[in-house]
Amino acid sequence: MTRLTYDYAIEVLNDYLGPLQPMLADPDVQEIMVNRPDTVFVERQGAISRVAGCELDPDALDRAITILANVNAKEQTPLLDARLPGLRIAAARKPVAIHGDMMSIRKHARHRIGLADYEQSGAFEVLPASLSRTAGRNNPGLLARLPAGGTALREFFEWVMRERINVAFSGGTSSGKTTLLNAMIDCIPADDRVITIEDTAELQVHAPNYAGFETNLGLTIRDLVRFALRIRPDRIIVGEVRGAEAFDLMEALNTGHPGSIVSFHADSSGTAPARLESLIRMSDEGRLLSIDDLRQKIASTFRFLVHAERQGAVRGPVEIREVLGAENGRYQTRLLFSRFAPEELFHA
Structure with missing residues (x-):
């Protein structure tokens, strides 16, 4: 992807997906889930929540999908799998997406995580068996x-x-x-x-x-x-x-x-x-x-x-x-x- 193409793609995100900009800029947001133009969820530090009041214009979302497909040299099909530097984008168009065009944007970590970071965050700690996700599967x-x-x-x-x-x-x-x-x-x-x-x-x-x-x-x-x-x-x-x-x-x-x-x-x-x-x-x-x-x-x-x-x-x-x-x-x-x-x- 050339620099000109990358700049154009970012401009597309700014122009057509403007309501998502605060989430794209937030380093704690890992995933942005546009289930439909009027329903947006984010995953922030492992927790998912709905973004109140965040809505996209349906025509703008459709246009963004079209341009992102062009930027990635992809055909204009009902499903899109695209990438931009630091982002992985999957999108689907209506009528395949039942409730209107949808999009999921995965943000890659901005900083490389080392083993010491895992240790400091507690990811290597041993937890009680009662906290296991499978603890309640025997009944x-x-x-x-x-x-x-x-x-x-x-x-x-x-x-x-x-x-x-x-x-x-x-x-x-x-x-x-x-x-x-x-x-x-x-x-x-x-x-x-x-x-x-x-x-x-x-x-x-x-x-x-x-x-x-x-x-x-x-x-x-x-x-x-x-x-x-x-x-x-x-x-x-x-x-x-x-x-x-x-x-x-x-x-x-x-x-x-x-x-x-x-x-x-x-x-x-x-x-x-x-x-x-x-x-x-x-x-x-x-x-x-x-x-x-x-x-x-x-x-x-x-x-x-x-x-x-x-x-x-x-x-x-x-x-x-x-x-x-x-x-x-x-x-x-x-x-x-x-x-x-x-x-x-x-x-x-």
Whole structure:
């Protein structure tokens, strides 16, 4: 990038993204998240907060995306991945971005951080196990109460969302998957950044820090999953997995985005892992995995399998299964809840 091009890009940021200038100049701001022209969040020293009163003109935001693409010699496509000195920019345009053009700006550290800086900041200190992010992920008492259903199921869904536990959600058409997904999303802590990806936007998300995407203009679910990883997601919710994107999701959920949900069609919680296998193998990368490695990955990615069905006028969860691991090429699971549970399940 020539100096003239760089100066022009900075001028673009000043002219079209003027309301963001205080955040771009603030050395403590790490990420600027424009979820839509009238909704801006920042990450400052690791904490995310909404920027009250900060709004961008929709036409100015669209123009900025166009010019930044030109500066980076990128095509004018619905998704943009661009860079400027000290900045990494990812943007999406409407209608792919459901609520209007959006942009995420990642600021690189201005000063190189040395080992002594880590030590001084306390990053090398040993903390009590109770402060671990995974400290609350074991709840045998709650799981033991699941066979009886009722309140225990509500507490279960609240718990898996609060403790960031991955869930694979299966069911057929009109089984109530979307309705239950909406209810589960409502349990996500308010300070988490939620990204949803759907073929047709149906999810109703009330999370404060939220950006939603819909396949359009030739873009696939897989394209949007890969894009989502560039805009600082805490949770990725995919309305329905149908193909090769299952591999990207599995990789994403294994590398720093726990507490996410994937939804797909299957006949039961027992057949759901095999269905996931077939979806993952639709990708070139998935076909390279041995069956043992693939099953180990699935077992380490998804702890719970929830299956929904329609039974008369009632739609909702009919099975919850815990994935304990995979040994000798076979999944180790246990059924925790069934609406038609045999008597022995209550004594398991």
